[in-house]
Structures are given as structure tokens and as C-alpha cells.
Amino acid sequence: MQAALNFLMLHWKSLLGWVWLLTGIYLAIRIVWQQRSPAATLAWILALCLIPPVGLVLYHFVGPRRVERQSLRRMRSRALLASETDLQALRANNPHPPVWATQHSRLIEASSGIPPSSCSKVERLLGGAATLRSILQAVQCACQHIHLEYYIFEPDQTGKRLLSALTERARNGVKVRLLVDGVGSSALLGWRGRAMLQAFVQAGGEFAVFHPARLDRWRPLVNLRTHRKIVVVDGSIGFTGGINITDEENEEQLPKTAYRDTHLRMEGAGVRWLQYVFMQDWVYASGKHRFEPEVLAPHAPGPFAVHVVASGPDSDGQSIHQSVLHAISIAEQRILLTTPYFVPTEPTFFALMNAALRGVNVQILVPRRSDSWLVTVAARSYFGVLREAGVKIFEYQGNMLHAKTLVVDDNYSMVGTANFDNRSFLLNFEIAVALFSPELNRQLADDFVHDLGRARLVAFNPRSTQWYHRLPASFARLLSPLL
Known part of the structure; x- marks a missing residue:
């Protein structure tokens, strides 16, 4: 033992150099293996070689990653089958779409796997107050299920109002699933939101966290967040856009400083793909695969041609x-x-x-x-x-x-x-x-x-x-x- 300690004392610089070198080679191979852009790849390799401790920490928490997720093949088959019926009716009403529109939709479908669709109604909502009112109205009328996914869901007045409405619907037998990001919604996950979430779960609501913020080697703190804002009610009404659930974006709570933002309210067949994206994220975050049969219910095509576009580090499609x-x-x-x-x-x-x-x-x-x-x-x-x-x-x-x-x-x-x-x-x-x-x-x-x-x-x-x-x-x- 003493001989080993003496050897370490004499040669620690050489040993540290070898560790430095071998770690750099290993990480460089991992970076090159991901086949990112040459500029980004070289930048990360240089960072690791020139400033190994700092570069290693940066790569660990903000470096590129790929996320592997389970595929909902059966659900996707049902959605695609229903979508094909929608498209046939849509083409019957508009048999000759412009070439650019056809090519654009083809590109989206090839890169994301989501086909074009249509909506019977699309309404743009300006500001958090109008968006919250519209979401609350849809939630209060829900009969079957409510699905929500948010980057930021604060336990402030805006969050309390919506979560109270969700709790009430869950208590009345509606299936409510709430998915929030582990970093963006950290306040809800802390002591301020504990009582609210407890009441929600006790009423029958289901809750999951997307990539909990833990200082371990599996969960980078900054990247791989769900920045999505999705609400789907009874599979027929959907919301998405830039607005989070927070007083910062609600003019009724902060009239002088609330953010200027835009959101969408959709009805009809196109909502199916907001639903499908939520389901993918829910299965990934919660590990629960069971959904009600009506989650992907068919809808008649509408006059508004739309195409839901979903992207993330689980796909190279960008x-x-x-x-x-x-x-x-x-x-x-x-x-x-x-x-x-x-x-x-x-x-x-x-x-x-x-x-x-x-x-x-x-x-x-x-x-x-x-x-x-x-x-x-x-x-x-x-x-x-x-x-x-x-x-x-x-x-x-x-x-x-x-x-x-x-x-x-x-x-x-x-x-x-x-x-x-x-x-x-x-x-x-x-x-x-x-x-x-x-x-x-x-x-x-x-x-x-x-x-x-x-x-x-x-x-x-x-x-x-x-x-x-x-x-x-x-x-x-x-x-x-x-x-």
C-alpha cells in the first residue's frame, strides 16, 4: 500500500495527463459518432481538449444528446387511418392545391411523420387573459378527458385558477392528465405547488414531470426540455402557441407588465395530432401506456387546411x-x-x-x-x-x-x-x-x-x-x- 502511495505521489502528474488524454479521446469519439455539424463538433472537441474540466461540465449539461422514445405504433396507425379519410374529403373540396403547399406538407410529413390535416375552426388568441378564459371554458365543458403539457406552469393566481378547474373536472370523473417540464415548472414542483398538486391527484388527476431536474449523468439541466404548450379537451378542441400558465403572461393579473403573446384555439381533425404528440410525451415521461378508446376519435374535415409540426432531439428530422x-x-x-x-x-x-x-x-x-x-x-x-x-x-x-x-x-x-x-x-x-x-x-x-x-x-x-x-x-x- 505504501509503495502504491509513493508511486502516486511521484507520478501523479503523468497519471493525470493520461486520464486527461484518454477521457478526451473517449468523449471526442462520442461527439464525432453523433454526426452533428462539423463546426459544432470541432467546437466541442476543442473545448474538451483545451479546457477539459470546464468543457467536460459544459458537455455534460448542455452538450448534444439524442433521446430514445417508445413508439405508439398502434395508436399511430389509428390516427393515420383516420387522417387519410380526412385528407380525401379535403382534397375533394380543394382538388388542386398550389404546388408549394403540396411540397411544403410533404416536407413536414417526411421530417416529422405527421400528415396534413384540417380544422373546422381555427381562432388566434391574443394575450394570456383571452387564452386562459378560452381554455377554462373548454375545460369546464369537458366530458371525457383533458390533456395538458406545459413548459411553465406556475403556482400563482393564473396557475391556481386553472389547476382548480382541472381538479374539479377530475373529481367529476373526467380523465385529466397534466405534464410539466422539470425545469420550466420548478416552482410548481416545489413547496409552493405541493398542496395544489396533492389536491389534484387526490381528486383523480394524473401528473407527470418531463425530465426532472436532477444533477445526474442522465438529465442535462438546460437542454432536452419540453418547451411545448398543448391543451386537448375531449379530443376535439386543442390549444397551442407561445403562452405559458403564469401571471407574467396574464393581463388580468399584471396589466402593466404582462407579455405580448399569441396562441391558437383549434377544433376538428387537426387536433388529433396535438393529441398524438401529447400522448408520445406522456408515455415517455410517465411510463403509462393506457389511454381511453376515444382519445383519437374521428372528426369531419373542415375548411381550414393545417399541418401540425413537432420537433425535438428524439429525431434528426428537424x-x-x-x-x-x-x-x-x-x-x-x-x-x-x-x-x-x-x-x-x-x-x-x-x-x-x-x-x-x-x-x-x-x-x-x-x-x-x-x-x-x-x-x-x-x-x-x-x-x-x-x-x-x-x-x-x-x-x-x-x-x-x-x-x-x-x-x-x-x-x-x-x-x-x-x-x-x-x-x-x-x-x-x-x-x-x-x-x-x-x-x-x-x-x-x-x-x-x-x-x-x-x-x-x-x-x-x-x-x-x-x-x-x-x-x-x-x-x-x-x-x-x-x-
Whole structure:
């Protein structure tokens, strides 16, 4: 024993070097094996080699991961069969859709596995107060089941109001399932929400946590979050969009500071795919596979052509990223993009710039100051080149702008949970709805114009600003893949 200790004392530097080297080689092989982009792969390898302790910690908690999930094959077969009936009726009413619409839906289906569908009604909801009222109305009328999935579900006045309504319906025999993210909803999972959740479960409600925030080697704290906001009532009414369950987004609770946000209320066949996405996440997080027979009940097709787009690190399809890229590439007249976090991937950055260079009216609306200083600074590092290409960038001067909408020409738009950044496109679980409707396109375009009334055109050129502005922006931009 003493000889071994003496050997360690004499050669500890050499042993540490070998551990350093072998660990670096092992992690480098793991990174290369994932076949990510060359730039990201090299960046991670350099971080691990040059600053091993820091690089190892960063890779452990924010590095790229793949998530393996169980497939609901039987449920998916039922959904696809019902969807084919919907599509046949939809094509009968509109036998010759534009080529771009057909190709766009084909791309979404190929990358996400979700086919196009339709809705009998689609309503866009502005603000948390209107959204909460609409959700509560649907919940109070529920007869069979209510499914909810949220990134942020706070135990504040807004959360208490909704959870009380859910508890009441569970007590009356409605099957209620609530899934929340382990990081975004940490307050609900703490002592503040304990009594509320206890009452909910005792009333018959089911509750699950998506990736509990634990400091272990399986659960990175920052990435792999469910950023989705989904509500499905009786399989026929669905909600999704940017609005979480929190007083911060409820004008009735915080009229002076509530976020500006957009949500969707849907009825009809398209809700089936919000339901299916929720079911996948529920099975993954809870381990429970049993659902009621009516969860994927058939619906008559409606006049609104829609396509639910779901993406996440459980698939290489990058369906939201791909659909946004394609929508930008087919634009002929205008692109109106609203996003709270603008840290574009390299493909989306060049797609916006190319659209402006070919004469498309590209306008981007971002908050003057988001709730993340680093993201705000990083976003401004992209403004100069985009402005030189002809992109108009506006900074919203009102409360925090949290809406995530895209309007292309006169017939296409998208509303969802994904921000315009690497995290939403590649690292977190997101959902969006592509809308092939001139009416909804016009409404969202009007919302954009209305918001411009509280925005200011970015007139400065970041390239010519003082060094103390450019330097932080340049460093923040290096962190873009992590933001």
C-alpha cells in the first residue's frame, strides 16, 4: 500500500495527463459518432481538449444528446387511418392545391411523420387573459378527458385558477392528465405547488414531470426540455402557441407588465395530432401506456387546411427548422417574423438574407430587451449584415414580446412554441401549426402591423458602433449554439 502511495505521489502528474488524454479521446469519439455539424463538433472537441474540466461540465449539461422514445405504433396507425379519410374529403373540396403547399406538407410529413390535416375552426388568441378564459371554458365543458403539457406552469393566481378547474373536472370523473417540464415548472414542483398538486391527484388527476431536474449523468439541466404548450379537451378542441400558465403572461393579473403573446384555439381533425404528440410525451415521461378508446376519435374535415409540426432531439428530422427554411425560401412577396429570441442558425440566417436580396419584403420584430441580456446582445450581432441585405428589423418598445409567428406572402403562416434560435430548432421539444389560410394570414399580418405601432426601426449599424458595444455582441455570438 505504501509503495502504491509513493508511486502516486511521484507520478501523479503523468497519471493525470493520461486520464486527461484518454477521457478526451473517449468523449471526442462520442461527439464525432453523433454526426452533428462539423463546426459544432470541432467546437466541442476543442473545448474538451483545451479546457477539459470546464468543457467536460459544459458537455455534460448542455452538450448534444439524442433521446430514445417508445413508439405508439398502434395508436399511430389509428390516427393515420383516420387522417387519410380526412385528407380525401379535403382534397375533394380543394382538388388542386398550389404546388408549394403540396411540397411544403410533404416536407413536414417526411421530417416529422405527421400528415396534413384540417380544422373546422381555427381562432388566434391574443394575450394570456383571452387564452386562459378560452381554455377554462373548454375545460369546464369537458366530458371525457383533458390533456395538458406545459413548459411553465406556475403556482400563482393564473396557475391556481386553472389547476382548480382541472381538479374539479377530475373529481367529476373526467380523465385529466397534466405534464410539466422539470425545469420550466420548478416552482410548481416545489413547496409552493405541493398542496395544489396533492389536491389534484387526490381528486383523480394524473401528473407527470418531463425530465426532472436532477444533477445526474442522465438529465442535462438546460437542454432536452419540453418547451411545448398543448391543451386537448375531449379530443376535439386543442390549444397551442407561445403562452405559458403564469401571471407574467396574464393581463388580468399584471396589466402593466404582462407579455405580448399569441396562441391558437383549434377544433376538428387537426387536433388529433396535438393529441398524438401529447400522448408520445406522456408515455415517455410517465411510463403509462393506457389511454381511453376515444382519445383519437374521428372528426369531419373542415375548411381550414393545417399541418401540425413537432420537433425535438428524439429525431434528426428537424421538422420545424426545415419547414421554416422552406417557407422562407418560397416567399415571393413578404416575410413577417415575430420572435422573442432571435439567434438564427446559419441556414436560417442566410435564408432571410437571400430572401431580402431577391426582393422579398423581409421584416423582423424582436423585443427591445428580452428577459435574457445575453440573447439580446447576441441578436444584435446579426442585425448589421441583415440590414445591409435589405431586411427591416424592428425592436418592440412595449412589454416583453413573446409571440412566435411567421407570415409568408398571403396564404401561409405559422404559430407555435419555437423561438428563432438553435435551442428551439435543435435542442428542445417544440410544436407549431402551419396554416394554409388567407384569412388567418391576414389576421396575423394585421397583428404584426399593429405591433409595429409600438416598435422602432433599427437604424444603427452595429459594425460602426463603439468597441464596448461590439465586443460583448461578438462574444455573445460565439455562444449562439448554446442560447
